[in-house]
Amino acid sequence: MEIRKPYLLFLGDAPDQLAVKTAAGVVDWRRDWCVGQMRLPGCEADVGLEDLDIAGAVEKGAKTLVIGVVNAGGVLPDHWIDVIIEALDAGLDIANGLHVRLGDVPRIAEAAKANGRKLHDVRHSSERFPTGKGVKRPGKRILAVGTDCSVGKKYAALALEAEMRAQGLDADFRATGQTGVLIAGRGVALDAVVADFIAGAAEWLTPAAAADHWDVVEGQGSLFHPSFAGVTLGLLHGSQPDAFVVCHEPTRKTMRGVTHALPTISQVIDATIAAGKLTNPDIRCVGIAINTSALGEAEARAVLDKAAAEHGVPASDPVRFGMASIVERLIEEFP
Amino acid sequence: MEIRKPYLLFLGDAPDQLAVKTAAGVVDWRRDWCVGQMRLPGCEADVGLEDLDIAGAVEKGAKTLVIGVVNAGGVLPDHWIDVIIEALDAGLDIANGLHVRLGDVPRIAEAAKANGRKLHDVRHSSERFPTGKGVKRPGKRILAVGTDCSVGKKYAALALEAEMRAQGLDADFRATGQTGVLIAGRGVALDAVVADFIAGAAEWLTPAAAADHWDVVEGQGSLFHPSFAGVTLGLLHGSQPDAFVVCHEPTRKTMRGVTHALPTISQVIDATIAAGKLTNPDIRCVGIAINTSALGEAEARAVLDKAAAEHGVPASDPVRFGMASIVERLIEEFP
Numbered sequence: 022m023e024i025r026k027p028y029l030l031f032l033g034d035a036p037d038q039l040a041v042k043t044a045a046g047v048v049d050w051r052r053d054w055c056v057g058q059m060r061l062p063g064c065e066a067d068v069g070l071e072d073l074d075i076a077g078a079v080e081k082g083a084k085t086l087v088i089g090v091v092n093a094g095g096v097l098p099d100h101w102i103d104v105i106i107e108a109l110d111a112g113l114d115i116a117n118g119l120h121v122r123l124g125d126v127p128r129i130a131e132a133a134k135a136n137g138r139k140l141h142d143v144r145h146s147s148e149r150f151p152t153g154k155g156v157k158r159p160g161k162r163i164l165a166v167g168t169d170c171s172v173g174k175k176y177a178a179l180a181l182e183a184e185m186r187a188q189g190l191d192a193d194f195r196a197t198g199q200t201g202v203l204i205a206g207r208g209v210a211l212d213a214v215v216a217d218f219i220a221g222a223a224e225w226l227t228p229a230a231a232a233d234h235w236d237v238v239e240g241q242g243s244l245f246h247p248s249f250a251g252v253t254l255g256l257l258h259g260s261q262p263d264a265f266v267v268c269h270e271p272t273r274k275t276m277r278g279v280t281h282a283l284p285t286i287s288q289v290i291d292a293t294i295a296a297g298k299l300t301n302p303d304i305r306c307v308g309i310a311i312n313t314s315a316l317g318e319a320e321a322r323a324v325l326d327k328a329a330a331e332h333g334v335p336a337s338d339p340v341r342f343g344m345a346s347i348v349e350r351l352i353e354e355f356p
Numbered sequence: 357m358e359i360r361k362p363y364l365l366f367l368g369d370a371p372d373q374l375a376v377k378t379a380a381g382v383v384d385w386r387r388d389w390c391v392g393q394m395r396l397p398g399c400e401a402d403v404g405l406e407d408l409d410i411a412g413a414v415e416k417g418a419k420t421l422v423i424g425v426v427n428a429g430g431v432l433p434d435h436w437i438d439v440i441i442e443a444l445d446a447g448l449d450i451a452n453g454l455h456v457r458l459g460d461v462p463r464i465a466e467a468a469k470a471n472g473r474k475l476h477d478v479r480h481s482s483e484r485f486p487t488g489k490g491v492k493r494p495g496k497r498i499l500a501v502g503t504d505c506s507v508g509k510k511y512a513a514l515a516l517e518a519e520m521r522a523q524g525l526d527a528d529f530r531a532t533g534q535t536g537v538l539i540a541g542r543g544v545a546l547d548a549v550v551a552d553f554i555a556g557a558a559e560w561l562t563p564a565a566a567a568d569h570w571d572v573v574e575g576q577g578s579l580f581h582p583s584f585a586g587v588t589l590g591l592l593h594g595s596q597p598d599a600f601v602v603c604h605e606p607t608r609k610t611m612r613g614v615t616h617a618l619p620t621i622s623q624v625i626d627a628t629i630a631a632g633k634l635t636n637p638d639i640r641c642v643g644i645a646i647n648t649s650a651l652g653e654a655e656a657r658a659v660l661d662k663a664a665a666e667h668g669v670p671a672s673d674p675v676r677f678g679m680a681s682i683v684e685r686l687i688e689e690f691p
Contacts, residue, residue: 153583
């Protein structure tokens with residue numbers, strides 16, 4: 022599954038900026054892949070691209086319409102379906118970050134078939150995976166893990182990829198969630214895979230590679246999250262990381278969606294090494310990525326300095342201070 | 357999902373006894389639910405029940421035809437389809453332990469619909485689960501965990517249920533695999549659930565209950581199996597066991613399907629407690645179930661005595677020596 026580039030980002034009639042978070046993520050990390058945005062009357066969101074219609078986007082070379090907006094109530098509105106069909110008729114593929122499967126909408130399925138176009142439902146997995154084998158593969162891998170869900174693992178991994186490339190490393194982001202898949206143009210939404218194949222899907226996503234190649238793997242959930250730890254563990258075993266970065270949000274008190282307290286960074290480091298060494302005995306922590314957006318500059322620096330001192334690895338906020346220190350440590354550890 | 361009893365066990369034209377392992381498991385544990393077996397010409401297997409055809413089974417009150425035989429190559433033979441349709445026409449539901457979904461076979465789907473009958477594809481999950489919440493529920497739970505896949509976790513859990521009932525406890529086996537579901541008449545094949553919902557499915561399977569009620573939960577995989585540990589962890593978190601039994605096969609050298617060495621029983625106890633306390637801080641090991649079938653009597657006793665001494669809990673072979681000592685320990689620990 023490879024989504025053809027470049028993209029036209031469909032924002033629909035999004036009521037606010039939060040509704041187009043997916044499109045905004047694509048623009049943040051892959052602006053070069055985007056020819057423009059398409060907004061319908063009433064749209065209150067803007068991701069800063071040129072406004073285009075389908076014909077205008079095709080003229081600029083667009084290959085895929087990316088539905089980068091959430092729909093209220095999970096139902097695809099009729100006037101969105103009209104746009105999707107217009108796009109298919111104009112020769113575009115569709116990449117869909119919504120829960121609904123485009124192929125389940127008969128008009129869309131027919132138009133895709135008639136035009137020979139692809140429908141990418143990135144929240145669903147159409148790929149058949151083998152079960153994981155746990156055999157060590159050549160190539161290197163670094164995984165973003167977290168004290169919780171939604172603590173910036175995707176952002177940290179993308180920032181790592183960018184900084185690793187800037188420092189001359191051969192690095193590729195590997196997406197494990199739906200927004201990540203749209204940003205990478207490929208990948209697998211791991212939470213949608215059948216349970217028996219979590220580790221196998223992670224192996225498929227991070228295949229054997231050149232000895233100095235790095236896969237930078239988007240993490241999912243947390244080993245300490247009572248809803249999703251199974252996904253986290255399967256991803257850890259399957260991606261067999263050489264190195265990992267712990268992502269953390271210091272003001273959060275309970276884990277997302279449940280009442281459990283957050284684990285400490287130390288607990289996450291210890292649990293990740295204990296479980297991860299099953300498929301990579303040399304696994305080690307090379308940095309801590311802390312989302313300090315809720316803190317002032319001085320307080321943020323203090324939190325990062327404390328974390329670095331406590332755990333003996335560089336700590337940074339990927340947005341505020343970048344990932345240079347962590348990538349330098351990675352290069353030291355893996356010369 | 358509740359499979360209607362009693363069953364007619366379909367053995368097809370099984371080439372040998374191994375091919376009817378599922379049917380044999382149902383007879384081992386739920387003979388009272390079986391009115392008979394149905395064999396086709398050429399069948400070389402026998403689970404020791406009266407041979408019946410569909411009409412004869414209906415006369416004896418059968419409500420469900422259980423396909424308790426594996427099919428070569430994963431394809432449903434045409435002459436099996438004929439039998440299934442005859443059963444549907446005679447008013448039976450179908451419970452299917454094969455990978456194939458019966459509803460995907462148009463003739464079967466039509467016959468089920470026409471007769472208003474149910475098709476239970478127990479390897480697939482049609483139930484929609486919420487994500488796990490990790491909230492402590494009333495009632496007690498005991499989980500069979502393992503050093504590997506296929507070390508007797510289902511058998512140990514069923515033997516525990518029988519012995520707990522014999523000792524006066526209120527205990528129900530909770531099935532997490534396809535054979536277990538046929539034996540219990542309900543449950544969920546956890547390995548077929550979408551990854552995000554493993555823990556949620558385990559919570560659904562072991563709901564709030566009376567304070568002195570025990571759910572005896574069939575385990576899956578192993579925390580140390582590189583293919584399936586995610587399923588194991590989600591089941592552990594979702595079932596939030598008060599107690600667990602470690603199942604082990606002492607002659608096995610590498611984990612099933614992979615090249616990894618087996619963990620020790622101590623490693624499994626420690627890892628189960630470390631992970632399990634996230635949703636049940638009082639989790640503890642109450643026994644060790646060892647499959648000693650490859651050992652002579654004296655050697656078996658020596659292995660069990662050594663394990664009991666080493667880990668400070670009773671150790672037994674559920675088949676050879678029963679689960680009385682482990683249930684006695686359970687009652688001591690949870691008076």
